[in-house]
Amino acid sequence: MANMAQAIRMALHYGEEHLGVTDIFGEDVGPPLGGVFTATQGLKTTWNSPLDERGIIGAAIGLALAGQKPVAEIQFGDYIFNTIDLLKLAGNTYWSGNGEYNLPMVVMTNVGAGIHGSLYHSHSFESMASHIPGWKIVLPSTPKDAYGLMISAIKDPNPVMYLYPKMLIRAKGEELIPGEPEDERELRRMIDAPIGATLYDVIEARDGWQPSWPEGLTDYSIPIGKAKIVREGKDLTIVTYARHVILAREAAKILENDLGISVELIDLRSLYPWDRETVFASVRKTGRCLVLNEDTPVTNYGEHILHHIIDNCFYELVAKPRVLAGADVPAIGLSAVLEEASVPQIADIVHEAVAITTEEP
């Protein structure tokens, strides 16, 4: 099965072949590297930008204003913060001109902890992003969703923030993407660029290299705004996204096997707009809920979800609904001990789940 980097790459390939993508650009996005996480290898419209996040977002806006369809990458979400006023401009361009110019542009960047990235390769951005109106925000947790959400992001005539969890970039999928070869070694051989020990070796190895794209790729899309029920359950709803879908699934297994607690797990996938109906229906069924993510806890995106759960499902709740988020600290420390103390772990999820499900109404 493809990993997330390969899935994104295939979706971008489909985008430039069939959906009008004109520019895929950012730092080290073009040859020879094809992205520091390999997500843009072998694509035909890629180019390397200066090391300049403001210029990257600005150029994407300009390209979109000129009728192009850019996909811009900020190499790490940790470095997108200095572009916030440009992101705000992108988000209000359609509104400010009373509908004169819409901006069909995608900004992709990876977020979250989990790779021992210390202070500046571990940031979350979704809570911040959700304060920038005019953007749609997606955050896949599987390669197949990563593909489908990228296709939707490209098709959308508005700015779409495509966040993806850096810890899951190398994780293989469990489901085939439509058109993906069944043999993953075959896929690697087809679309992964040759490697080399140093940049000079990489340049030499990739001289003249061309990917051989799977021919059957489709415009398989995940609608923006549609959540996924990852597993069904009856005792507790966990609403999460990104890397914490994986952690919550592990926690759910423990809860089921060891404690007999049945968890319904929802992967939001889209944070703006988000799938209220799926969330509310589940909470109404279980009466108990935990909203989970790894962003810092103050004005956390999960608080927004919780607020609407309370507004819409208050009388169906049988226990205090909760948010489990990252620690209220300035950043993630390098040591595994520090990182694990800062970001909710499987044991923390189990702990909260037990607390909610054992609470007497």
Next chain:
Amino acid sequence: MDKKLKLKILDIMITARCMEERMAKMSKSADAFFWLGGVGEEAFNVPLGLLAKVGHGLDYDFFHFHYRNGSTMVAMGMDPMDQLRQTHNRATDPFSGGRNFCNHYARKAWNVVPVTSTIQTQMSVAPGTAYAQKRHGGDGVTVVTFGDAGTAEGDFHVGLNWSTIKDRELPVLFICTNNAYGISTHYDEVHGQDNLAQIAAGYGMKTKVIDGNDVEVSYEALSKAYDYVRKERKPFFLEAMVSRLHGHSSSSGGNRIPDGKEPDCLHAWRDKLVEQDLITREDYDRKYQAETRRMLQLLEEVRKEPAPEPGDIYNYIFASV
């Protein structure tokens, strides 16, 4: 420059001046919340508009204006009534439906991308349209305008850098109208260069510094600069020293500065044309008074037009998929 063109420029300058004077007055009554604009930049900004290739799409010029380009828009063909509509925040304001300050244009039919209040961000955006134009071919250029103060922002360097990458130079005409002030702070307090073109020159592009209060100097420099960018597909930096005759904005009063403190380019052009016997002083006064009256009449019409509805805030947040 032939007689016809000289008079045409004078007429546009008068219209633009009378329009902005009316707007400044509006900000002192219930007609407007705010004014800022380009009174004193007409000698430069009118030729900037007249020499532009105006239309929609990559074959035409793209405009990333700051908020002092009213006379450029008039030269491009804007009906002053549209500007009064925006100043009076009417629903009929074609640029923003009553949402944005005056001089915040957006007109897709002319490639005028939305003007933003954020200083200098247009310099980060401009390379995007220029990149598309260069790839497309043709002779369309990207025009980006800004004042002297905004050049202290990092975005200034973003635009210069992205436009001068080896073998990927972009067809951008950088226009700095240097009025020597950022609100109240003088240029010398916050800059160490004799002029800003020196910085642009350091990026390897052609530059020129001119007296932007002189119509003929401006017209000629702009003709050459536009030509260079159109043909060479490389950037050019033109810095025009201009006056600021009504201060920064209505926040600092919007009042006319005392006579003699800074040259008035409209008066200079008037006097020159009188001296050349192309008009009489009486002709000029008559035109000026007529335009002043016309602007008031336009405003009276604009006042009758509807304000936005509360529900309008939800329009145009997302384009339909």
